[in-house]
Amino acid sequence: MSQVSNRVFAKSWMIGVYAFLYLPIITLIFFSFNDSRLVTVWSHASLRWYGALVNDSDLISAVLLSLEIAFLSALMSVFFGTFSAFALHRYTRFKGRTLLSSMASTPLVMPDVIVGLSLLLMLVSIQHWLGFPQRGLFTILLGHALLGTAYANVVVTSRLREMDIRLEEAAMDLGCKPFQVFKLVTFPLLIPALVSAFLLTFTLSFDDVVLSSFLSGPGYSTMPMVIFSRARLGLNPTINAVATVTIVVVSAAVIASSLYQSHQERKRKREMALAYSNKNS
């Protein structure tokens, strides 16, 4: 008896959680096909706002800017994060290592507002003294790369930690110079971590509104900034359309990657099964 009621409870709980997560998104997608100018009142289905989106050059250029910043800052984050992870993981015996390694992850816990504000103050004074950098793409990139480096550092460090140092010793033993060890052994084994660090920092940057608001200059608005500022002036159905497009792209990417992974997994299993059947024959 209680088992049945348990199951019912678990089921409704689950439905509740998923509804909480996905109802807003579904509503948003639904209303993006609404013809009415009023966001919450349904008139009839149309692609009117998608048409408006195509002609909304502000929004389009904001999306492109966001993508550009996300891509570049993710690249920078992975690059610097990997190096700092290496330094902190491999060179264990220099002074102040503990301090440095905990400092590398403070941006993770520091409120974005504070990081943004302090960066802004610093950039303003540098600009005052040196005349550059102008606030814009470069400064946003800098802020995102800073935050992203901290995240990438964490991801790569955890992978390095579980990697067997003896693999690198074996490579040296077999005649690799230090750089070859990295190229032929360490790097290939790090690739999965680098990919996930890239995706994580890309998403972080694409999503960020706080740092961007502090660090952007005139003419440089990222997509979240535009959405945010328009939403404040009253909801606009074009926003629904751009959000829907984003959702579709993201879901497609997620589904594709999981399909690819399960395909690889199946392939590996098949290979192993084949290998073991050979063994018995």
Place this chain on the structure above:
Amino acid sequence: MATAPNDEKQSAPKEVLLRVDSLSKIYDGAVKAVDDVSLTVNRGEIFGLLGGSGCGKSTLLRMLAGFETPTKGKIFLEGQDITNLPPHQRPINMMFQSYALFPHLSVWENIAFGLKRDGMPKDEIAERVDKMLSLVQLGKYPKRKPHQLSGGQQQRVALARSLAKRPKLLLLDEPLGALDKKLRETTQLELVNIIEEVGVTCVLVTHDQEEAMTMASRIAVMSEGYFLQVGFPEEVYEIPNSRQVADFIGNVNMFEGVIDEDEPDHVTVNCEDCIQYVGHGISCSPGQLVSVAIRPEKILLSQTKPDDKYNWVEGEIIEIVYFGANSTYHLKLTSGKVIKVQEINTTRELTCWRTWGAKAYAHWNDMAMIVLTQ
């Protein structure tokens, strides 16, 4: 293999391949992992490093491979000082305890890895790798990844990889440590056969004394960073130079006692349980405290009291450990001391006087014991 070392000594003149001069490694200014070790390894030899956990075996091996820099001392290979050479420039290869096979490369690529670094022509690499694969009987699986192999197969890939470059010296760190007991025994001989076929000189680290005895032609017994004794397996077993070595290699019964008679042709030692008559002279003086060590298999059990003044004890069998081919009897002496006696089970009789609680006499001849002064 550990056969007839004395013959070898006479036939082939020994050529020193590796010489280590008072090598030390001190970690963090305090931990003496390796303490003033000197040794020579001859060409074609399998040199065993034997010792308990944490005694510095791996550290010594890692210094030979070049992964650790010695705090003090020098390493010479073929007379050339290689102490400061980085690992990739040493003609030495190592087989790691956990194998350290590259998980992203196939068996074939793992074995070819070192050859490619040397810039060997492609067709030669292919030829060499195929030869290695057939040497370790893995010709069927060149394309498999390490995770698709059993433990024993991985071990053989690791061996093939470390032999592929034809190193002058092969280092083996607990090569069979990850295998189960049954597999270990067959693999021990297989490994020795392969090594002898290739003719490579080896330094073998192990904490298993049986493994060291069966595989190595000479053994160094290590403790706390230094060598207690270096010698042929039978030397280390039959003529240990200290209590520690006697204790570490095989089983041993120790009797503490005081030297009584000290003659050129014999010595007697007064122990609590008996008087030991040693049939040869040793360098000691009357009144000196010594230990008399006797291996369990050199003691005989009997039901009747031996007709002798020396070298026997009386006790009660309190435990019988049956191994099939032989049995070990634990005999509790009147003093409370327990000794071990090993006898071969020559008959198939199941009923025997050697039962739990039976009274028994243990005796041994006057050449069976080792008198240890340190």
